Amino acid sequence: MAEEEVKVFRSWSSAFGLRVIWALKLKGVEFDTVYEDLSNKSPLLLQYNPVHKKVPVLLHNGKPICESLVILEYVDETWKQFPLLPQDPHERAKARFWAKFGDDKVLQSIVFGILFKEGKEQEEEIPRAMEILQHLEEELKGKKFFGGEKIGLVDLALGWLAYYLGIIEEVIGLKLIGQEKFPLLLQWIQEFSTAPIIQENWPPRDKLIAKFAASREAVLARGLK
């Protein structure tokens, strides 16, 4: 088999980059990591992602693929072991729907609606966030993972929640989900965050807390201008 060059450009803290390395590691694909300092992006990154200039970027045999969910589908189609998407078109559509829901609604609400807000604005977002998370709770009924018995695309797409939600809760000093209303989500968080591969690749917790606290401060300071 021809030698393959697989490189992942990512930052130490980005949840989007984690999606990509999880997928590659779950499939047993060897790759190199290039860590980017997002305040000082490398010329290579800008060359490989000229449109968005963001991480992650997957480089496969010299060809770049950008946007984490696009990368996940590419990885799934290129390396067939440990499939992330089911075969049935309707099941695939459902998985894509939930991956998009995660980015459009969950991430938006929790990071931009809660972490990056304070006071009344933050307060008002919380019931909306609860409603959004309730949809995830219902989707988990009868399942160990969003992908069923095994981790799938949706688990990787939502995986950031399993670790970063706790960090966000600590930064804002508020517990967002509890056993009473979100038993399945809490169980998924436990299962996913301690699963093989996933468990070994979380960024350092205290570093993340410091980073998220600093980001929050910076955003709030900008808003007060």
Place this chain on the structure above:
Amino acid sequence: MANEVILLDFWPSPFGMRVRIALAEKGVKYEYRDEDLRNKSPLLLQMNPIHKKIPVLIHNGRPVCESLVAVQYVDEAWNDKSPLLPSDPYQRAQARFWADFVDKKIYDIGKKTWATKGEELEAAKKEFIDALKLLEVELGNKPYFGGETIGYVDVVLIPFYCWFYAYETCGNFSIEPECPVLIAWAKRCMQKESISESLPDQQKVYEFVLMMRKNLGIE
């Protein structure tokens, strides 16, 4: 085998148009139902309880929501003709990237060209043209984004063409001088029945936008 296909849609929605085009490309017979978005049908609320939005494709009673998800579904469920996504994984990734780009840029920025004024409008017009120019580079000298035939990105982008007249008239700018290659591509697409039959008349869209502006209290 029964193959019942219903599309819950709203005639000016570019997102709905994407699904119409995909179904037409595949030659799928379906029932089109126009929703009154101020009075959504029980079926819509049942089939898309989370977002309560159109388009919703219902195939043999099972819903598919989100236009990009639905277009990919149509491509996979009716894979016997007119493939929308290429077969090569890298080409597929490129197509998905640009479809995502269209979703991130065209609708929201396009909306600003008819919903804002002054400095915000000027910034939006520039951003909009810049986005279209990037798409022109991606198109290159291919007849379609999909190459020799209509593909995923063509289906995802072309619906906005029937909104261009509204953008240009409300925003007081002209797209063709800035993006002649893209407009040539759009006119080429409109020669295809699957597309021309799926897009409403641009004058009707413009009148719809004027009504929306009025409702939003603009001008």
